[in-house]
Amino acid sequence: MSIASIGEIVWVVGIIAWYVVRYPFERRAKRVRVMSNRRSTTDTIGLAAASLGLAIVPALYVATGIPRFADYGAHLWLVGLGALVFAAALWTFRRTHKELGRNWSISLEIREKHKLISTGPYAAVRHPMYTSFLLMGIGQMLLLSNWVVGLAGLLGFAVLFFLRVGKEERLMLEFFGPEYRAYMDRTKRIIPYIY
Numbered sequence: 598m599s600i601a602s603i604g605e606i607v608w609v610v611g612i613i614a615w616y617v618v619r620y621p622f623e624r625r626a627k628r629v630r631v632m633s634n635r636r637s638t639t640d641t642i643g644l645a646a647a648s649l650g651l652a653i654v655p656a657l658y659v660a661t662g663i664p665r666f667a668d669y670g671a672h673l674w675l676v677g678l679g680a681l682v683f684a685a686a687l688w689t690f691r692r693t694h695k696e697l698g699r700n701w702s703i704s705l706e707i708r709e710k711h712k713l714i715s716t717g718p719y720a721a722v723r724h725p726m727y728t729s730f731l732l733m734g735i736g737q738m739l740l741l742s743n744w745v746v747g748l749a750g751l752l753g754f755a756v757l758f759f760l761r762v763g764k765e766e767r768l769m770l771e772f773f774g775p776e777y778r779a780y781m782d783r784t785k786r787i788i789p790y791i792y
């Protein structure tokens with residue numbers, strides 16, 4: 598088996614594991630009442646860009662090899678590193694879901710009895726789930742030896758993140774006021790101590 602196909606298999610297993618983590622939260626979220634919904638066209642565009650870059654483009658690549666012109670030679674150390682980064686992404690993703698619990702939404706929403714979470718991964722950064730998406734993008738870039746597919750994931754992440762993060766923080770400030778202000782003062786957005 599080629600190194601490139603090992604990378605592809607790891608990516609497929611990783612993306613299935615991603616959905617196994619998310620699925621129970623999607624089901625549960627349907628049962629928790631939404632008090633304030635800030636879904637907007639911009640947010641839909643962000644979610645579509647992230648799905649395209651982090652799921653659809655790489656899945657099509659694994660299935661068909663398109664776009665073949667952008668392939669480069671796979672290296673075992675890149676694929677190995679990619680597997681580690683993807684595993685770190687999944688671990689972070691799982692921890693953020695456990696910590697957010699019933700406060701989680703796929704979009705920007707305030708749920709009934711919404712609580713501000715600032716523990717676990719949320720003690721390190723304000724948006725650890727977006728950190729996990731960034732790690733997924735980096736993992737994808739290392740696992741799939743194709744320039745277009747590698748950049749697609751990072752681009753998808755960037756579109757979702759930058760369209761959303763400012764709005765999300767304004768929403769949290771609106772609901773949690775000084776509590777969120779103080780939380781902002783002691784945390785970074787997605788990379789501990791840096792950004």
Ligand code: SAH
Nearest residue numbers: 700702704705706712713714724725726727
């Ligand atoms: N940006 C966070 C959460 C993503 S899920 C992260 O990257 O980990 C998006 C939902 O989480 C939004 O509806 C928002 O209301 C909620 N949310 C964001 N930060 C939160 C926090 N610290 N505590 C509770 N809910 C939060």
